[in-house]
Amino acid sequence: xxxxxxxxxxxxxxxxxxxxxxxxxxxxxxxxxxxxxxxxxxxxxxxxxxxxxxxxxxxxxxxxxxxxxxxxxxxxxxxxxxxxxxxxxxxxxxxxxxxxxxxxxxxxxxxxxxxxxxxxxxxxxxxxxxxxxxxxxxxxxxxxxxxxxxxxxxxxxxxxxxxxxxxxxxxxxxxxxxxxxxxxxxxxxxxxxxxxxxxxxxxxxxxxxxxxxxxxxxxxxxxxxxxxxxxxxxxxxxxxxxxxxxxxxxxxxxxxxxxxxxxxxxxxxxxxxxxxxxxxxxxxxxxxxxxxxxxxxxxxxxxxxxxxxxxxxxxxxxxxxxxxxxxxxxxxxxxxxxxxxxxxxxxxxxxxxxxxxxxxxxxxxxxxxxxxxxxxxxxxxxxxxxxxxxxxxxxxxxxxxxxxxxxxxxxxxxxxxxxxxxxxxxxxxxxxxxxxxxxxx
Ligand code: HAX
Numbered sequence: 001x002x003x004x005x006x007x008x009x010x011x012x013x014x015x016x017x018x019x020x021x022x023x024x025x026x027x028x029x030x031x032x033x034x035x036x037x038x039x040x041x042x043x044x045x046x047x048x049x050x051x052x053x054x055x056x057x058x059x060x061x062x063x064x065x066x067x068x069x070x071x072x073x074x075x076x077x078x079x080x081x082x083x084x085x086x087x088x089x090x091x092x093x094x095x096x097x098x099x100x101x102x103x104x105x106x107x108x109x110x111x112x113x114x115x116x117x118x119x120x121x122x123x124x125x126x127x128x129x130x131x132x133x134x135x136x137x138x139x140x141x142x143x144x145x146x147x148x149x150x151x152x153x154x155x156x157x158x159x160x161x162x163x164x165x166x167x168x169x170x171x172x173x174x175x176x177x178x179x180x181x182x183x184x185x186x187x188x189x190x191x192x193x194x195x196x197x198x199x200x201x202x203x204x205x206x207x208x209x210x211x212x213x214x215x216x217x218x219x220x221x222x223x224x225x226x227x228x229x230x231x232x233x234x235x236x237x238x239x240x241x242x243x244x245x246x247x248x249x250x251x252x253x254x255x256x257x258x259x260x261x262x263x264x265x266x267x268x269x270x271x272x273x274x275x276x277x278x279x280x281x282x283x284x285x286x287x288x289x290x291x292x293x294x295x296x297x298x299x300x301x302x303x304x305x306x307x308x309x310x311x312x313x314x315x316x317x318x319x320x321x322x323x324x325x326x327x328x329x330x331x332x333x334x335x336x337x338x339x340x341x342x343x344x345x346x347x348x349x350x351x352x353x354x355x356x357x358x359x360x361x362x363x364x365x366x367x368x369x370x371x372x373x374x375x376x377x378x379x380x381x382x383x384x385x386x387x388x389x390x391x392x393x394x395x396x397x398x399x400x401x402x403x404x405x406x407x408x409x410x411x412x413x414x415x416x417x418x419x420x421x422x423x424x425x426x427x428x429x430x431x432x433x434x435x436x437x438x439x440x441x
Contacts, residue, residue: 003107004092004095004096004104004107004108005167005170007096008095008096008170008408008412009166009412011096011097012166012409012412012413015052015412015413016412016413016414019413031047032046032047034046036428036432039423039428042319043238044319048238048420049237049238049243049246050237050413050415051236051237051238051242051246051406051409052094052097052406052409053065053094053095053234053236053402053405053406053409054094054234054235054236054402055236056235056236056320056321058320058321058322058323059322059323060323060326061321061323061325061326061327062234062235062236062326062327064090064093064094064233064234065093065094065097065098067093067099068326069230069231069326069327069329069330070326070330072085072090072093072230073085073227073230073330075099076089076090076093076099076100076105076230077089077100077101077102077105079205079208079222079226081219082222082223082226083223084223084224084226084227084230084334085226085227085230086105086109086205086206086207086226087206087207087226087229087230087233087398087401088100088105088108088109088112088205088206089104089105089108090229090230090233090401091108091177091233091401091405092104092105092108094233094234094401094402094405094406095405095408108206109205109206111174111178112174112177112178112206113178113200113202113204113206113209114178114202115174115175115178115179116178116179116181116182116200116202116209117179118146118179118182118183118186119146119148119149121145121148122142122145122146122183123186125141125142125144125145126138126141126142126145126183126186126187126190127190129141131190131191134267134389135187135188135191135389135390135392135393136263136266136267136273136392136393136396137267138187138191139183139184139187139263139393139396140260140263140264140267142183142186142187143176143180143183143256143259143260143263144256144257144260146176146179146183146256147254147256147257147260149172149175149256150172150254150255150256150257151168151171151172151175152165152168152169152171152172152254152255153254153256155168156168156252156254162414165252165411165414166408166411166412169249169254169255169407169408169410169411170408172254172255172256173255173404173405173407173408176255176256176259176400176404177206177400177401177404178206180396180397180400181200181206181209181210181213181397182200182213184210184214184393184394184396184397185197185198185210185213185214186213187390187393188214188215188387188390188393189213189214189215191387191390192387192390193215197213198212198213198214198215199213200212200213205226206229207222207225207226207228207229208222208225208226210225210229210397211225214385216383216384216385218383220338220383221383223334223338224334224338224379224380224383227330227331227334228376228379228394228398229397229398229401230398231327231330231331231372231398232327232372232376232394232395232398232399233398233399233401233402234399234401234402234403234405234406235402236320237406238319238320239271239319240262240265240266240268240271241262241263241265241266241271241272241396241399241403242262242399242402242403242406243265244258244261244262244264244265245258245259245261245262245403245404245406245407246258246403246406246407246410246418247261247418248261248262249407249410249411250410250415250416250417250418251417252417255404255407258403258407259400259403259404259407262399262403263396263399266392266395266396266399267392269314270312272373272392272395272396272399273392274314274315274371274373275315275372275373275376275377275388275391275392275394275395276377276388276389276391276392277314277315277373278314278315278373278374278376278377279344279377279378279380279381279388279391280314280388281306281313281314281315282344282347282348282351282377282378285298285299285302286347288302289302292343293343293346293347294347294350296350296353296354299347299350299351299354300354300358303351303354303355303358304358307358307362313355313359314373314374315351315370315371315373315374315375316355316356316359316365316367316368316369316370316371316374317359317365317366317367317368317369317371318367318369318371321367321369321371322366322367322369323367323369324369324370325369325370325371325372325374327371327372328352328369328370328371328372328374328375331372331375331376331379332349332375334379335348335375335378335379339379339382342378342382344377344378344381344382345378345379345382347378348374348375348378351374352370352374355368355370356368356369356370376391376395377391380394421439423439427439
């Protein structure tokens with residue numbers, strides 16, 4: 001691993017120098033004006049963050065270091081006999097900014113395998129929770145319990161030079177990514193499989209070892225896990241889980257604390273929890289209609305009822321995207337290859353034929369198209385992973401790759417503690433009347 005860390009340091013030193021020059025020469029350049037609506041409505045569209053690992057285009061979707069999802073599926077190294085990219089390769093790409101070789105991916109795979117030991121007190125912390133606890137709550141608590149292992153926190157307590165922060169954050173990030181599948185699988189097996197745990201297999205790649213610890217042995221499920229771990233990893237910096245991890249990290253909270261905070265955000269139904277909400281919504285619809293395949297008219301009626309009840313249609317819409325999410329399309333392609341006749345998948349596709357027209361007709365949602373969460377559950381159900389409350393944990397394990405690679409960059413670039421300015425509505429009213437000055441933050 002040390003050669004990858006050395007390579008990261010070289011890249012980080014180069015970029016740090018460029019950023020210093022940019023700030024020195026263009027620090028006062030205005031990027032855009034901010035409207036009152038943007039301040040009230042979730043800061044939508046305000047450029048206020050730098051995230052090196054990926055960039056989102058409203059129409060094209062996500063690009064990781066310039067590569068789209070179809071390009072990643074083609075160019076990243078695969079497991080022997082596999083067709084889907086290995087997530088270890090995506091992690092390397094996000095960290096270093098270059099496509100990895102097979103050897104780079106092998107190195108990361110074996111480092112993650114070697115570092116996957118989880119101390120017993122973490123399992124004890126999970127075991128102390130009632131079985132009824134939501135898996136995302138268990139996951140977040142387990143990550144907090146793992147914080148005892150933070151090298152950054154120990155080094156900071158002993159006193160380190162700020163130039164070295166990145167090195168400890170780098171080690172913590174690798175250790176955390178290595179441990180998360182074991183923690184997540186423990187939660188799954190405890191809650192749903194009577195506590196019959198499965199030991200890791202160090203011979204397997206990161207995603208298929210995760211599948212193995214969950215209890216799945218099907219090769220196609222390994223492929224799904226590799227694809228799943230790649231497409232959920234990163235979505236630039238402003239989404240709730242990435243932004244929260246970055247924000248908390250900016251206070252020099254260590255990667256365990258920062259990532260746990262990000263996961264509490266991922267657990268919200270407008271963000272990562274939407275993946276469980278989608279499948280729940282489809283299953284509820286099917287139950288209400290008496291089972292089997294619904295007709296197009298029945299789906300349309302159910303969508304309209306959902307909206308009339310003042311609820312969102314889960315899996316549709318996005319704060320930035322304005323077209324079908326390429327992460328949805330990648331899963332659709334996977335389904336066309338591996339499970340084209342699956343009933344639930346066909347319902348997902350029928351919903352895709354129905355919802356955008358209705359949301360467009362109603363004219364409220366800025367994006368009527370499906371996002372990543374609209375498809376993922378149906379694929380998991382097909383392979384037997386029917387416990388949908390667990391789905392956001394899968395998302396969280398994947399999201400670690402992106403937000404922790406970003407956290408390494410945050411510390412390597414010496415980014416500041418985040419502290420935007422806030423105002424009161426009283427101030428807003430005076431400002432629009434020309435009676436208040438902009439207060440310097
Ligand atoms: N169903 C019904 N109404 C929707 C909608 C949907 N799928 N998507 C947006 N709208 C509504 C909004 O609730 C909002 O209504 P109000 O003015 O009454 O508040 C209006 O349309 C305008 O919203 P928007 O500007 O188009 O969307 P936002 O940027 O505010 O929100 C969301 C983006 C993703 C939160 C939103 O589209 C939504 O709630 N979708 C359903 C939940 C979902 O799928 N979330 C997962 C998103 C992807 C992700 O983060 N995955 O982890």
